[in-house]
Amino acid sequence: SNRRDRKNKAKIQALYERQKSKTDAPLIPSTLAQPITTTTPSTIEKKLISSYQRRLFDLSTDDDDEKSLSSDDEDLSVDSNDYSDVNLIVNIQNILFLVNSMKCPICDVHGQYDFKVTKRLGLSYYISFTCTCGNIIHFITGNRILPASNSQMTDLNMTSILAGSLIGVQRRGLQKFFGAMGILPPVQIESYKRYEDLLFTYIQEVAEKSTEVAANEARTYYKGDDVTVSIDGTWLTQGYSSLHGVGTIVSVADPPKVLDYEILSRHCSECA
Numbered sequence: 001s002n003r004r005d006r007k008n009k010a011k012i013q014a015l016y017e018r019q020k021s022k023t024d025a026p027l028i029p030s031t032l033a034q035p036i037t038t039t040t041p042s043t044i045e046k047k048l049i050s051s052y053q054r055r056l057f058d059l060s061t062d063d064d065d066e067k068s069l070s071s072d073d074e075d076l077s078v079d080s081n082d083y084s085d086v087n088l089i090v091n092i093q094n095i096l097f098l099v100n101s102m103k104c105p106i107c108d109v110h111g112q113y114d115f116k117v118t119k120r121l122g123l124s125y126y127i128s129f130t131c132t133c134g135n136i137i138h139f140i141t142g143n144r145i146l147p148a149s150n151s152q153m154t155d156l157n158m159t160s161i162l163a164g165s166l167i168g169v170q171r172r173g174l175q176k177f178f179g180a181m182g183i184l185p186p187v188q189i190e191s192y193k194r195y196e197d198l199l200f201t202y203i204q205e206v207a208e209k210s211t212e213v214a215a216n217e218a219r220t221y222y223k224g225d226d227v228t229v230s231i232d233g234t235w236l237t238q239g240y241s242s243l244h245g246v247g248t249i250v251s252v253a254d255p256p257k258v259l260d261y262e263i264l265s266r267h268c269s270e271c272a
């Protein structure tokens, strides 16, 4: 698995270089990722932080549904009363109802619109609402995250793939969840991999930055390069049957932070 890991690293590096050389602009110029140097978190970052905090909270409490529900609502660190940028799961008939509750700007009649889905890319829909008079209103769900390129990746699809990764399910698992929710399947497997690649590139970049900052903090704490560290390893199951192993080096400082890590995997979406 060492060889695979090296191969994996080379692949990551190549991917990273390729992305870098493509454009000088940030890889994801929209709201999905702000430059790492920004001190005020963007909305999406706040959302991710808050969902992560909630996840931690969930892990640390018993499965008392009612209790965790109410605490969940109160514990939101982001303004829980701000609905200006939330995602809704909505039935398409509800949207049609909304459109038809307004008068057509052309023929001044209401209730004459019908819809047609002209394209669907995972969670992102291209919908045309057409009035009997012929007027068409175009409606798109999700925002493109690489508007400068001809990539059609959207924030909705990216966050769903991130969500899947956080809860440990891949495309098939997400499809099951979507199915139960009455949502059509995620993007096709080839696209799904492209999303994962981009996400992975970003995670690598953030991890590198984070370990760099941690190393500098540890140097400051120990007033030099002689830093005391703690080494930890983890694997999914005991014995030698685990598919994943993660090793971390953590600074013995205040606060302790990850200085380096190594992930070995016999099943990796990157090299599989």
Ligand SMILES: [Zn+2]
Binding pocket: 104, 105, 106, 107, 108, 109, 112, 131, 132, 133, 134, 135
């Ligand atoms: Zn009309």
